[in-house]
Amino acid sequence: MAKVAVLGGGGWAIALAKVLYENGNDVTLWSFLQKEVDELTNDRENKICLPGIKIPEAIHITNSMEEAAKDKEMIVMAVASSYVRSTSKLLKPYVDEGQIVVDVAKGIENETFDTMTEIIEQEIPGVEAVVLSGPSHAEEVARNIPTVVVVGAKKFKVALKVQNLFANKVFRTYISPDRKSIELGGSLKNVIALAAGIIDGLGFGDNTEAALITRGIKEITQLGVEMGGNAKTFYGLSGIGDLIVTCNSKHSRNRRAGVLIGKGYTLDEAVKEVKMVVEGAVSAKAALELARKYNVSVPIIEAVNQVLFEGKTAIDGMWELMEREQTNEYRDLQWDE
Ligand SMILES: NC(=O)c1ccc[n+]([C@@H]2O[C@H](COP(=O)([O-])OP(=O)(O)OC[C@H]3O[C@@H](n4cnc5c(N)ncnc54)[C@H](O)[C@@H]3O)[C@@H](O)[C@H]2O)c1
Structure with a gap:
């Protein structure tokens, strides 16, 4: 069992937290928004983004970045893309060199034209920034509808590790060294x-x-x-x-x-x-x-x-x-x- 964190409280964060939990990992879900943390904790559900999907009780939900990020084998960045930079800044104090951060947010930053993994690398030097992407709606992943994605990383070993943490019978995961094109x-x-x-x-x-x-x-x-x-x-x-x-x-x-x-x-x-x-x-x-x-x-x-x-x-x-x-x-x- 690996300790992992998912940053974000929207549909994609919850769907991926569920995949990781069902794969036997110890999952912490973090949101910047206290109101969202309260609602997710009380309802065990995001009634707007992912109605009808219950967040398993064993998934710990928190507003504390320290609690979420410390000593994790993998951290998944699942906030809206416009908050990837600010969330990376919040994350930086709690991670060590070589920390795997998997971006699942999709976007290009205006003005800088940076991709999300580039932003993460700029804000947290020494991090292993990875992307997971593909045809994957949260509404279907959360219902275990067969889905196939690709993981892009600079290092083969890092890609393999992320693949192993995510992959299961209904969530097939290919790997690729072409991170830039994926993003x-x-x-x-x-x-x-x-x-x-x-x-x-x-x-x-x-x-x-x-x-x-x-x-x-x-x-x-x-x-x-x-x-x-x-x-x-x-x-x-x-x-x-x-x-x-x-x-x-x-x-x-x-x-x-x-x-x-x-x-x-x-x-x-x-x-x-x-x-x-x-x-x-x-x-x-x-x-x-x-x-x-x-x-x-x-x-x-x-x-x-x-x-x-x-x-x-x-x-x-x-x-x-x-x-x-x-x-x-x-x-x-x-x-x-
Ligand atoms: N929903 C999907 O099916 C899906 C699938 C693949 C990829 N994605 C990508 O994943 C990312 C998240 O998508 P989503 O649908 O879960 O939610 P979203 O894009 O609607 O993002 C909302 C989430 O962002 C977070 N957020 C809001 N304000 C914030 C702030 N100030 N600081 C930090 N975080 C803040 C909150 O947790 C909120 O729930 C997006 O980039 C999206 O493109 C989504």
Whole structure:
């Protein structure tokens, strides 16, 4: 049995705490929010994010970072991505060199463009920062619905250790050394999921959405490869896998926000209605700036930014994408004649 901690009290933190507990580990769940700690302790449930899922009594819930973080074999960072930096600062005093911290939050920080493991490494030098990502909704993981994810780490031994702690019959876990691409795929897909929701909200069909997913992964891959990632990873679980689940699933908050925007809501109105952080909106800005920096053409990401932040109507954004110059699917493929 290993002592592990999960930082965060939302749906993903609870689902992963449950996986780790069911694998026989001693689990502590930490939240920054005292109100959340009180509710989780009293109700043994997050009634908003994960209704109907009971947190096992043996999982200790605390607001004390010292209690949560000290002497743990693995710490899982499962707060919303905008709090990964502040939570890493709180964590730093209680961990030693080589501490394994597994990020499961998805996002790219605005302005710095840092990924979550990069933020963790900056705030806690000497840490072994790992990512776990893939097509995995908390609502399904918490109900033991078969799920497959990938763990990305710099060191093989560290990846193996994390794989062993998480893996079970219903939670299959691959490992990979391509941490950067895993993180980029997991963040950028939220932007495309917003676009998929917008298309649905506008009342378009399955053809339109399938086209968006396909052209969307192409944008993500091209940008990711320019940034030093490996194309294969973008066609794997954390890339196309996560993109498919996010674009198609009723559980996806980014998609749900997109549907509302397609129906005419502003971004603020949609976020209020969804009642959760819509990370795709944050990543959309970072993705566009990165694309400009690396000189990659990303028409879908650009259109999402125009609709979210520049007052373009969703319907105009959609038609402008369709009316772009007709061209080759892949410009680098050669013609016989
Ligand atoms: N929910 C899912 O199915 C799922 C699946 C895979 C990955 N993720 C990723 O995991 C992360 C967490 O997602 P989620 O759905 O559990 O919740 P969320 O993104 O809605 O985050 C809410 C949680 O963040 C924490 N938080 C809020 N304010 C904070 C603060 N000031 N400081 C520190 N922590 C604070 C709280 O514990 C709160 O419950 C996100 O980055 C998400 O993209 C979620």
